[in-house]
Amino acid sequence: MLKLTFLGTSAGVPTKQRNVTALAIECLNPHTSGVQQGSRQQNNQSKKSRPWVLIDCGEGTQQQLLHTKLSLHQLAAICITHVHGDHCYGLPGLLASAAMSGRRESLTLIAPKAIATLLEAITATTELYLPFAFDFIAIEEVLAEQDDTNKVSISLSDQHQLDIDITPLSHRVASHAFGITQTISRRILNTDKLVADGIPASALWGKLQQGEDVTTEGNRQLRSVDYVDNEIQRTRVVVAGDNDAPNLLSKAVINADLLVHEATYTHEVLNKIQAKNPDYDPMHSSAQLLGEFAQGARLKNIILTHFSARYQGFDNPNSKTPNMAHIRLDAESVYKGNLWLAADFDQYMVDGAVELASDQEGSQEEMRVQYIGSARSD
Structure with a gap:
């Protein structure tokens, strides 16, 4: 199972209620000692057996983490979708804090090559010392591999595997989606x-x-x-960076339990922005555009995030002030599946399908996505 914690859900700039983009994904093994079955909210699995992945790291991400129970010592990998500041400006500070907290274990960083250049410049100019090694994996090099696997594998234990695959998207700079696939096997x-x-x-x-x-x-x-019998549980979540062409994810979302995607504007506002300045395209998706794709791809679950600062956090379709109701209705006009609009510190549990390797028909349990509350510890 994968546990998602939204650390930032605003597009471009932070607001009083929303920080810029960051998403934590904990990789929970329900068969590890200490996990309470049937009680997601009271899941007290040992922190040491709760590795997690950070997708994007906007400015202030480390401050957001202070309101959660996530530890930088259990951070297994950081994935940066693209080089725009609202997705990466928080990275140097987070790494510095990890060092000051005593982290010594190596850290996997999957990102555009430019992120390595950024960190090298900051290290040199601010005398930043990081006492742990980096396994830096350049997205460009992964995508250039001839075997066409576009995948990075991380072994969390002998029966707990994490695969991270990469899909190119469409934005003003090279942007990408990460497919997070957790595989848990056990012998019965x-x-x-x-x-x-x-x-x-x-x-x-x-x-x-x-x-x-x-x-x-x-x-x-x-x-x-x-x-x-070998029981296998696979949970797959696809998290997209900025993108104005959701159809590019058609292959990535096959068998996905959940898609997390930006919905920066309503379709009406997006059209107005594009018409006002034909020479400038923000190259973002509207809620309706994403909803149309999700409906056509028969996705059962989507979470929208990365909202323009013009949209207030309340939900009132009758208000003239842009708010979450307008985003929600824009998506619901074309999408009939399970829809959530993320807010900072929202948490979701995703349980993937379970199958027995000996079952030739591959019978599976219906997967589940559930909102489980806020991560704020104060």
């Missing part, structure tokens, strides 16, 4: 079959569950594959 021992086959509970059961073939005291050969 078929105890009923063991008992039926006359194999009593013993240490052999544990070895079978660990994938070992064993021999009983009666010299009977037992194969692990005959008594163990």
Whole structure:
């Protein structure tokens, strides 16, 4: 399962209610000791087993983190969608704070090459010292790979894998979407079959569950594959950077549980902006444009974010003041799935489909996306 915490949901500049873009995604393993099944809000899994990924890091992101329980020591990777300041100006300060808090573990950074240049310049000019190594992965180099995998894999444990794939988007500068796919596998021992086959509970059961073939005291050969099912849970969330062409995500959202995408304006406002200055296109999506794509792609769940500062946080369709109702209605006019409008510190839990490797038909549980409240700890 993936737990999303929105740290910033404003476009371009912060407002009194919204910071600029940043999204934390915690990679939770429900089979890890300490996780309470059936109680997402009271999930008290050990912090050390709650690695998380940061998508974009606008100015003030580290300040937003202070209102949550997220720790920079468990941060596994940072992904920057593009080089516009509202998506990356907070990165140097966050890294400096991680160093001052005692972090020493290496950190994966997936970003445009220009971000490396930015960090090199700040390091040199401000004498910034970072006592941890970077695994810097340039987006341009990943996309240029001949094998066309466009994917970075991070092993969180022997049964917990995170894959991050990259999709180019359309914006005034090179912008990208990150597909976050968490795969959790576990071996389930078929105890009923063991008992039926006359194999009593013993240490052999544990070895079978660990994938070992064993021999009983009666010299009977037992194969692990005959008594163990491999259960696999995959959860996939696609998070897009700034983008005026949602159709570019058509391939990326196949089998996605959730799409997080900007909806900077209503369609009416976007058209007015483009008409007022034909020589300048903000190259953002309207809520309606994103809704049309999501409906056509049969996406069940979308979260809109990155709202222009002109839209106030309240929801009143009858108000002449631009507000969230106008964004919501713009999307709902064309989209009939599950729709949320993100606010700072909103948290969502995403449970992916579960399947048994031995199930040839690939039967799955229906995935779920649930709003679980605010992350603010004060």
